[in-house]
Amino acid sequence: MQIDEVDQRIIASLVADARSSYAEIGSRVSLSAPAVKRRVDRLRAAGVIRGFTTVIDPAAVGWNTEAFVELFCTGRTTPTQITVATRRHPEVVAAYTVSGEADALVHLRAADIAHLEQALERLRAEPFVTSSRSMIVLSRLVDSPTVVPAPS
Amino acid sequence: MQIDEVDQRIIASLVADARSSYAEIGSRVSLSAPAVKRRVDRLRAAGVIRGFTTVIDPAAVGWNTEAFVELFCTGRTTPTQITVATRRHPEVVAAYTVSGEADALVHLRAADIAHLEQALERLRAEPFVTSSRSMIVLSRLVDSPTVVPAPS
DNA sequence: CGTGAAATTCTTTTATG
């Protein structure tokens, strides 16, 4: 899909504050509110804008422990298998297939260390997992939300 | 801060759609719009709600490559040093200090492999980095936004 | 593509239990 500079600025504005009004965005990009709405609708329909969400402090709602787990899998494990398996675990925030030593990297979030240990055990019990290596997050140093510059 | 079940449902609703109206949220949690607004204001003031943002398809705006880099640092590297250093790199989406072999884990996003390689070189050139291990993301299997259940 | 205007709906304040 074609995205012009105005779209980019609208996106940047919505990333910074998803609840700002179309009129407010319009004043920043020199467009009327209906024009902004039409562009946003188009960007949503095209899948550029996936949705609007709220950033919550995980600790405030009881998630105090995070970890990244490298999974080593059996030879003929498919990405789909890993997907369906990891999705079953509510502690899985994200999962990726990766190049390097490991086959997949899983981002976990748990209430506490005990909960994390439990989730880890469950994950490692998946039949295609041959071994794993965990990194428990000690502190989050940087956490940028979805950024939207225009890479040259 | 104290969060009751109604707050939790309001949060869940806002995480699912940050642009839904207070009236709509209110109808889901059996509350009037002003009551919802007051709770949201309180949750924002308390830092439970950090903000409202928009989820963008990275590829649609030119970010096609992702990687996780484990950093191994010199003995007396502080988290603050890693923070300020990684923040300087626009490709850094997130950074964590971690337990395990590595000292830090850095999540990078770049336009393409060439850009990623460049960013990696820059990162590895930081004086406190003794070595690194990269995992290039082949595919994103799972990507849940900030979830908000009530961990028992 | 864009704007302006009109109708509807939401937000937000204030008063009140």
Place this chain on the structure above:
DNA sequence: CATAAAAGAATTTCACG
């Protein structure tokens, strides 16, 4: 803490250039 009512904005549709 909640609701209700009222004023002010915003959303959304529509006609039009």
